[in-house]
Amino acid sequence: MKTQKTELVLLLLICTINCVSISKQDGVEELKKTSWGKIAWNLSQLAFSGDSALKELADVLTSVTEQVKDLRHDHEFASDKAINVYDSKREQLDLEIDETVTFIARNTDYLDTQMHDYIVNINKRLENLDKNVQENRKQLEYLTFTRQKQNEKFLDTLSQYEHMVAQVDMCIALLQGIFANEEFIQVDRVKIITRKIFAATMLIGGIDMKELLETTESAKYTDTRVQKYILEAFNNLRKQFIDHKNSDIAYDAEQQKEYEDQKHQLDGELLIFKKDIAELIYNLSVTEEKIRQIKDDIESNRKDQEFYSKEKEFINNGRQIEEKWKSKIIQGIQQSIIIHRESHEFNKPT
Incomplete structure (x- = not known):
């Protein structure tokens, strides 16, 4: 018991x-x-x-x-x-x-490949556009320089034509005065005048004075027909000067228009280049902001991953404790x- x-x-x-x-x-x-x-x-x-x-x-x-x-x-x-x-x-x-x-790997690869290549491509295009702008400005600079030289030459030639017309007008007036006084005709003076005009025309070219010069060398200045011929020759010479002047003015106007057209074309190309540059810079800023956001998301996912890993560790520890407790209780x-x-x-x- x-x-x-x-x-x-x-x-x-x-x-x-x-x-x-x-x-x-x-x-x-x-x-x-x-x-x-x-x-x-x-x-x-x-x-x-x-x-x-x-x-x-x-x-x-x-x-x-x-x-x-x-x-x-x-x-x-x-x-x-x-x-x-x-x-x-x-x-x-x-x-x-x-x-x-998966998110970190996918977006890291996206940054390292597509986004990297996209940024490189934008920078290359910007570099090429910058070269195009520089080349455009060089062309315009050369075009303007050439036009300035053309204009300087034109103004100089125009001044010569105007001077020669004035000289011819003066010669015509002198010859008319000489021919009006037959008794006082000075042959040497007539020759000097014609030779002076001939020498002047040789400087600018395009005027044939040979026939006139030969005529005045052997002419009888008292003959009214000779006088008339000489005066007509000088008037023709004057007309040639004026025609050449007007022709050069018209040619200069064409050159000016060609210059303005080329300048307008270059300015238009420059505007297109600048527009493309502005668009690329905007795309670049948008892309950089997108990259920044992706990097922030990657960093956020890394922190989440660390948190989940620690949480999983706590879960595993808790499960082990529960298994031990269950075994002990049973x-x-x-x-x-x-x-x-x-x-x-x-x-x-x-």
Whole structure:
């Protein structure tokens, strides 16, 4: 009988150990509200009630065994549920980590290939456009320089024509005065005048004075026909000067128009170049802002990845703790069942 009570006390001790969640100050009534507490209380009452209680104790042990089995099932279910929650969270974290890894890899490759090539292409186009602008300005500078030289030459030639017309007009007036006074005709003076005009015309070219010069060298200046011929020759010479002058003016006008057309074309090309440059600079700024945003997103995903990895580590630790706790609980309950069975066998009536 003493041995039976000793076994019973040991069983009571095991039940009491499983009631550790109830603090001392909760009292007996609080203890009796739990399954283990109720079992412990009943066993404590039976353990000291004498031999007549052995059969009742056997029944209680049988009931306790069933309750312990149920309790084990409840603990296993709760632990499995907690482990499933950990696994579900871990799977979700794995998906989120994979998403961040994929995002970082894809966008890093995008920055290193497409965006890099796009930036290089824009810079090359800007460099070429800058060269085009410089070449355009050089062409305009040369065109303007050439036109200035043409204009200077034209103005100089125009001045010569105007001077020669004035000289011819003066010669005509002098000859008319000489021919009007036949008695005072000075042959040498007429020759000097014609030679002077001839020398002047040789400077500007395009005027044939040979016939006039030969005529005046051998002419009889008292002959009115010769006088008329000489005056007509000088008038023709004057007309030639004026025609040449007008021709040069018309040619200069054509050159001016050609210059303005070429300048207009170059200015138009320059506007197109500047427009293309402005568009490329805008595209470059948009691209740089896009690159900055992508880099920010990559950095944000890196931080998310670090957070998910740490969270996964916490989840793994929690799952391991839950596995250990489940194993410990089941082991303790299993030992309790074994003890209950042994006590039940020990207390069977003989």
